[in-house]
Amino acid sequence: MNGNGYTRMEGDYIIRHHRHETRDNQCSSALVKHIKAPVHLNYSSVITLHPEIIDGRPGTLVIESFVVDVPDGNTKDETCYFVEALINCNLKSLADVSERLAVQDRTEPIGRI
Template identity: 45%
Template structure:
């Protein structure tokens, strides 16, 4: 894990990578993607961080799961139910029910951006019984090659208020842990679907 602080805003920016250090070329790609799509400006009482995950599945398949703002339970293990209010479009709200085990039961979230060309999904939490105040996140999916096959680099970043009594480090570690769990589950689901698709392809004669 590498980090950077002292960005002039008083916030804390961290980069969390749960994988072994990638090759130099891969690091350059990651840095460029973060620079283009994940530039948050945390305030004095906020922290920000970025989590990366390399998935052995084509970007189209991974994105088909990520883009479903109306069905986060397809890969997020802590979501038990999701109801979208109104039409599925930018600006719509979803009511998410959280499974037991987390210090929350509901979350109200707004779809801020959905770009199917650049593979960008952005949300903002606007209500719920939790401590994630002024939480905004961006998740992007980028095609890459992994072990000679089609893969996807997924990056999720966020900015959030630091609750009273907590430090910026504590807050970042908590949110990072949730995101890592979600992205690990995304990888499992995506790679399983990719294997199923591959097995279903007819053998070449």
């Protein structure tokens, strides 16, 4: 372990793939979980953020896609439903926090700036 609580390997991956430049009013974290299974069995996802205009104001379109193995005894539909529910919960939390910050910032409608 190094001074920040990560092993050298974890720290190297975090520095390479998860570095964020934060402002004074921001925080950042990286969560680590070791799973006793090879990578090709583990969950895979892509998340992208795209600017858009919502109700005349700057907004963000978030798209997350995933691939996950269907466990024995489950159907594809059951597995997708479960994973989609988890992702939707996370995206709702992201939206709630971001929209609360946007209201505090009082983002002006497009064309009034």
